[in-house]
Amino acid sequence: MENQPLKFLSRRAMLKLSAGSLAGSFGSSVIQAEDVADSKPTDFQIACMTLPYSQFPLKRALSGIKTAGFNFVAWGTTHRETIDGEKVPVMPIDASPKKAQELATKCRDLGLEPLMMFSTIYPEANNGLEGLTNRLKQAGAARIPQVLTFGHTQGGNRKLWIDRFKQLGPIARDNGVTLVVKQHGGSTGTGQACAEIIREVNDPGVRVNYDAGNVMDYLNVDPIPDIQKCADVVHSFCMKDHRNWPKDQDCGPGFGEIDHYRLLKPVAFTGRKIPLCCENIFAPLIPRPTNAEGVDRLARQVREFLETVVAGITLPNG
16 A cells, blocks of 8 residues: 555545544655645745755856756755865855855855755764854845755664754744755665654754655665655755666656656645755766766756656646
8 A cells, every 4th residue: 555656635625534543544644734735836946956066166067057958056065176175065064154144145146046955964073063053144144045954874863863853943943044954874864754854853953854765776665655754854955866767876857767747746736836956967877077066967868857747736726
């Protein structure tokens, strides 16, 4: 039963059901009233991370993302500013909020609205609370709506995560930011596991980011039934596809085995803004481009694919 496609209810039918019956219909998923009361299409904001351009200077990454037709960008994580030089953080974790504000202004001057930044720190790290607090302040100053974090591949310390997220939630809200947590293997490697933590934290400042590629890659779990167990708390996506054949390999959306129509449909009518931040845009099997123009072409292809998917699933009868 779990592997069958989710059957979507009309708004009228949903409102007739109690929260208890909804929870029973969707297994461990808990659909909140605020998530089903509005049947307006989700405003999917398709962004490209600077991460695929990590071998090139940040300035070239930003110009390439704009050239590829994006209006939104996500920061992460480092860039090689000189040929064969060391990689430089997009935004150091201890940088002042003013530095983040300045970089955000540069992005907006290019016509790119920043939507998300990597925290580059695990929630359970010794300096996790302090580091994430400063990230939230950076994002607030830069008017970036989301900060992304995740656990290490062995999983996270659930009790510590909950304690820290309860402290970070109010800080996030005070700065106009949402802290989003994605899957990264181990005990926090599924959307269901992350959602259980976020529901226990019970703070609107902390939500789930969904990374279908990671779910399939690290745990070999089908992300389609998994997202149905956490859709009520998913507020953004790290867009990454995956193939198990002919080679076990991450790749860009549309190049892998994940059905993006089924992936995004559970959150297609939330009435919210949901960033779709492309973390991997590369084609499987063939070598990655050695020049930035090659990355530009892949970025454009992925954008066009996601625009097609979004246009289809947000139609009233899509």
